[in-house]
Every structure is written in C-alpha cells, then in structure tokens.
Amino acid sequence: MGGFSIWHWLVVLLVVVLIFGTKKLRNIGTDLGGAVKGFKDGMREGGEDAADGKAPTATAQVANKSGDADGKTIDIDAKEKH
Template identity: 75%
Template sequence: MGSFSIWHWLIVLAIVILVFGTKKLGNIGKDLGSAIKGFKDGVKGEEEAPKKPDAPRVIDVSESDKK
C-alpha cells in the first residue's frame, strides 16, 4: 500500500460528495476563492497605497487681467 492510485482518489471524492453534497462544496469553494482574493488585495494594498486624484483647480481671472 505504497501510494494511492486514481481509483482511490475517485472513491474518496465520491464519498465526500455524498457526505457534503455538491451545493455545499460549491459554496466552500466560492468562499475560499473570495478569501484568497481578499488576502491578495490586502497584501497589495499595503505595498501600494491607492493614489487619490487631484482636486480640480479653479482659476479666477478678473476683467482687468484679461487685457
């Protein structure tokens, strides 16, 4: 019994699907994916702070300056 063959893994997968069901396994996968994405965004946010856009400038020109 050195290593597991593909048939062993297929039987284990079938048992897991029977115990948990496909809907619950899908939700677990979706939650895990969103957690990993959130972690990556958090790590990226520490390294690079998001740049804030500059406030629009208002230039006030009086009538005497126009000439």
C-alpha cells in the same frame, strides 16, 4: 503501501460528495476563492503603502482619560487635527 492511485482518489471524492452534497461544496469553493482574493488584495494594498513610504493608517479609539467617568471614547485622529 505505496501512494494512492486514481481509483482511491475517485472513491474519496465520491464519499465527500455524498456526505456534503454539491451545493455545499460549491459554496465552500466560492468562500475559499473569495478569501484568497481578499488576501491578495490586502497584500497588494499593503505593498503599495510600503512603496509610498507611508505607514498604514488605522483609526484607533481610546477611552477618554481626561477625568470624565462617562466612558465615552474619542477618535485620536480627530483630536490630533485640532
């Protein structure tokens, strides 16, 4: 019951290719690579903000609580600028 040999892995790879096909596997690889790249870029941008001493900025919208029942939202950042 030891580890798997190279032949076991080749059979598993053959079964996966037969089930999904090469095009689907290529698309999965491309999507996975794009996700990893996006994660690394996000981590790099987050590190630059921390190095600058600035907190990451996010635009938030909240419901207008000034008594208006129209349900409109306002931009907090825009309201603070005035």
